[in-house]
Amino acid sequence: AQKITQTQPGMFVQEKEAVTLDCTYDTSDQSYGLFWYKQPSSGEMIFLIYQGSYDEQNATEGRYSLNFQKARKSANLVISASQLGDSAMYFCAMRESKNSGYSTLTFGKGTMLLVSP
């Protein structure tokens, strides 16, 4: 079973509009972290936002906010006032503890966002 599910292979949005990118996760751990990364066509993975499993408030970073619904196991990324430079692949990722004591990132398959003028 997939640990991170991103159901939208592609999304389109007009400049200055808001857009929500979906992410659901599956874990039996009580402690975990959720991340969103942006990957433009240049290839670099850019960290956007983090939400901890015990954080009561939704994380926000500038135009990015994370709509965290723990009971539903969802961590959707909301981008407000989209810009042309937001066109990129977006990955949702989770960090959880493995039995070995090490925690690594598990990525979803990604959502390609295209922002049109």
Add this chain to the structure above:
Amino acid sequence: DTEVTQTPKHLVMGMTNKKSLKCEQHMGHRAMYWYKQKAKKPPELMFVYSYEKLSINESVPSRFSPECPNSSLLNLHLHALQPEDSALYLCASSQGSVADSFSYEQYFGPGTRLTVT
């Protein structure tokens, strides 16, 4: 400075060649990672170094050989690669060891686009 640098940006090599990829960070991070990413896919973890020791090897073929000469440098030595090894190779670093806080985001470099002919 939240920069991870990788050299070279592009690499074309034959199946009998030996080459190395280099990654450097000066953020004082103690965990460094190698990922492999095929087109339109999420990154796949290859190796993790924690405090300059190899902590995780995700069953990577021996034709890939990682090395961590010091806390700022991470190398990936390549030998006798196959055409299916052509991919974007991403290096990342994070504060602390892989067993530490879930909030430690990974900072990624721009990647090396490798083509094996």
